[in-house]
Amino acid sequence: MRHKKIIISSIVVSFIGLIVLLFFVLRGNFFRYTDINSMISEPKPNSLLVSGTWKLTSVTSLSDGSEAKSTDDKLYINEKFVYFEKTGTSNPKFKFRQLNFKNYLLYNGVITDKISIDSDEVIIVSIKDERNFYKEFIVLDKNKIATIHNKKYYIYEKISDDVDKDSIEKLNISENSKNSKDISFLIGVKSVGTKDVDYETFLIRKNGDEKPTINKIEGLFVNNKNKFFLVNSINDSIYVTNDYINNSSISILNVQNATINFLSKNYISIESYNSETNKKNYSIYKIGEFSDESKMSIKDIAGDRGEKAYFNNIRKLGYSSENVNSYDMKNFGVKRNNFNWIFKGILSNYSHDNFVSSEIDLDLIPNVDIFSNKSSKISKLKVKEKVQNVIDYFVSPDESLIVILTDNDISMYEIKNQEIGTLPIFTTSLKNKREVVTFQWTNSISSELTYTEFMKIKQIN
Known part of the structure; x- marks a missing residue:
């Protein structure tokens, strides 16, 4: 009787182990073959790939590849606030996509020999609100992002992981200023x-x-x-x-x-x-x-x-x-x-x-x-x-x-x-x-x- 219980227990344990193993196999295949474009989620606080204060370091003309004069303009992003080129929003929504870098540039009308491409795949972060704010940023690495703006290619480097509250108050983003002229x-x-x-x-x-x-x-x-x-x-x-x-x-x-x-x-x-x-x-x-x-x-x-x-x-x-x-x-x-x-x-x-x-x-x-x-x-x-x-x-x-x-x-x-x-x-x-x-x-x-x-x-x- 005792041997019978041991045999039954072994079968039950083996069956449970098989289910667990099957779960992880299916789970791995699911994430392996699911298109990342469809895996769009809202970011958790303080976990944004583009959060922080960024300084503009270079501007490249997309028409002739010339380097434009950069300024001290800054870009501010966190989960509750975005400010870019004199426009902003206090209610941003984020989406993430992993795309082929060259194809993304070509789709946006960029002649790729004007731009340095260091990786095949990049993460594209789209930011918009319920009004008319919309911008896409290319994550080049953890401290460098880029965007296409006014027929130019902008590169920003991170100078802080945070956004200074005093800077936000100085910008004075209100409902009226969110709607650009x-x-x-x-x-x-x-x-x-x-x-x-x-x-x-x-x-x-x-x-x-x-x-x-x-x-x-x-x-x-x-x-x-x-x-x-x-x-x-x-x-x-x-x-x-x-x-x-x-x-x-x-x-x-x-x-x-x-x-x-x-x-x-x-x-x-x-x-x-x-x-x-x-x-x-x-x-x-x-x-x-x-x-x-x-x-x-x-x-x-x-x-x-x-x-x-x-x-x-x-x-x-x-x-x-x-x-x-x-x-x-x-x-x-x-x-x-x-x-x-x-x-x-x-x-x-x-x-x-x-x-x-x-x-x-x-x-x-x-x-x-x-x-x-x-x-x-x-x-x-x-x-x-x-x-x-x-x-x-x-x-x-x-x-x-x-x-x-x-x-x-x-x-x-x-x-x-x-x-x-x-x-x-x-x-x-x-x-x-x-x-x-x-x-x-x-x-x-x-x-x-x-x-x-x-x-x-x-x-x-």
């Missing part, structure tokens, strides 16, 4: 009244007291949390590409006679026309998910309340809801109308002997993040008093600037005490009438980054 406006438009619809994006940048600058490219350029993509059309297809320099690795949607009516960082709305059936159709897709199966329904965008509002709409218009099918529930989209984004639907009425389709406005309240623009205190009446032929206008989040679109031009005015300035600070002419497809405001470092990426694309004179 560097502000940009992206506006993507389509041609109206032309045989072939084309798309352009204007970038208007107002950096401090400098005069506004404007640049223009073909296609629709979008900033998605400081990651960018480009949308355009070719033949009977719409394409989206993250590689906006070479336009490779694109996602394509094949739609006959398609026109883009609306674009945001997450969604795209398209209007198409079938010449054989003489039907117009609307559709909404998530960016990158292009297929008939991935069309968004009213329920996807506005939930059960949206479906209820849809049926209320058609009943009020005198239509019967009995013949509504799943296709009708996806035959809707977004268009710009009367200074606002409006949901439009196509209602197919099969109750008559002849097929009839009707376009209707839909009173939908989306429960997904499809619109990013916010309401403004500047009224339509006040804008029309300033520019009578205005067809659209856009006010910056801090209500210091307004961009006004007419049939002939785009103008920017300053706003003071909710009053629009007498004369525009900037105006550019348009070749033909344009309608708005997308627009975005960015400021601070996000404005600078948007400008840097925008300038990598071939510009239109």
